[in-house]
Amino acid sequence: HRVGGKQRLLALAAGGIASHVFRAYAVGGVAVGANNVSSVSHEKYMAMPAEFSSQRIRWPADQTLHTDSLMPFSSLGLNPTLTHAAATLALATPTPIQQAAIPAVLAGADVLGLAQTGSGKTLAYALPLVQKMQLGPHRVPRLVRALVLVPTRELATQVTEVLSSVTRSLPQALKIAAAFGGVSINPQMMALRKGVDVLVATPGRLLDLYRQNAVKFSQVQTLVLDEADRMLDLGFSNELNAVFAALPKRMQ
Numbered sequence: 001h002r003v004g005g006k007q008r009l010l011a012l013a014a015g016g017i018a019s020h021v022f023r024a025y026a027v028g029g030v031a032v033g034a035n036n037v038s039s040v041s042h043e044k045y046m047a048m049p050a051e052f053s054s055q056r057i058r059w060p061a062d063q064t065l066h067t068d069s070l071m072p073f074s075s076l077g078l079n080p081t082l083t084h085a086a087a088t089l090a091l092a093t094p095t096p097i098q099q100a101a102i103p104a105v106l107a108g109a110d111v112l113g114l115a116q117t118g119s120g121k122t123l124a125y126a127l128p129l130v131q132k133m134q135l136g137p138h139r140v141p142r143l144v145r146a147l148v149l150v151p152t153r154e155l156a157t158q159v160t161e162v163l164s165s166v167t168r169s170l171p172q173a174l175k176i177a178a179a180f181g182g183v184s185i186n187p188q189m190m191a192l193r194k195g196v197d198v199l200v201a202t203p204g205r206l207l208d209l210y211r212q213n214a215v216k217f218s219q220v221q222t223l224v225l226d227e228a229d230r231m232l233d234l235g236f237s238n239e240l241n242a243v244f245a246a247l248p249k250r251m252q
Helices: 005-014 042-046 080-088 096-106 121-134 153-167 186-192 203-211 228-233 237-246
Strands: 024-027 050-054 111-115 144-149 176-179 196-201 222-226
Touching: 080 121, 080 153, 096 111, 096 121, 111 121, 121 144, 121 153, 121 196, 121 222, 144 203, 153 176, 153 196, 176 186, 176 203, 186 196, 186 203, 196 203, 203 237, 222 228
Parallel strands: 024 111, 024 222, 144 196, 144 222, 176 196
Antiparallel strands: 050 111
16 A cells, blocks of 8 residues: 555565665755755755764654764764865754754765755755765776666756765866766766766666676665665565665665
8 A cells, every 4th residue: 555655665675575775865855956055055954953863863854963064074974075065065063964964974874864954955866975085996897886776867966066076176076977868878888887986876777787787786886876765656665675675785
């Protein structure tokens, strides 16, 4: 029977479909606009309700997630380069979901976060993800180090832009690629040929690439499901199962 997006997501994990890859989530009610933090005033998104859970800490839905409106990004464990990157994106202090998620992701915890559109969910995983990628090994042909799954090509484009904006100031560039349907698959296969640090993809196109041996998952260290509830709404459960089955058993 049909239930709300949050309940479906939790049922997905409880049913074992994603039990070994229930990782860093940014879950929202709509596909577009989730990354446009500049469209919402700081006072408004600091007041937005947020839920967060990890392997170590949980704030239940009926309790308040206590945050500090004056907390700087530097206090969350981000290195100076990424603290500067946050400043260049006109972010003075982290939003509640960012304050909760960033330290947990950096610590290697598996994280589930739910917050409204415009609350900064994308940067809540993008900033720590980029920092972790800086510490990892070099790229290998056709291999991906981090995978971000999204429901639509519009969101894939937005997330790729956010990740690219975060990495511009890095001393060593990271390669970010996007893969989605509705366009030719050949340029996407070419982009993956030398390997990528972070691949942002829709489930269907990702499976197409995988089945054509254009991408390999053996080195994936981190999985993010952005707007997981929307992916279930759009009927991607079979595709998600297929992707999960191909991913390493041990990763964040």
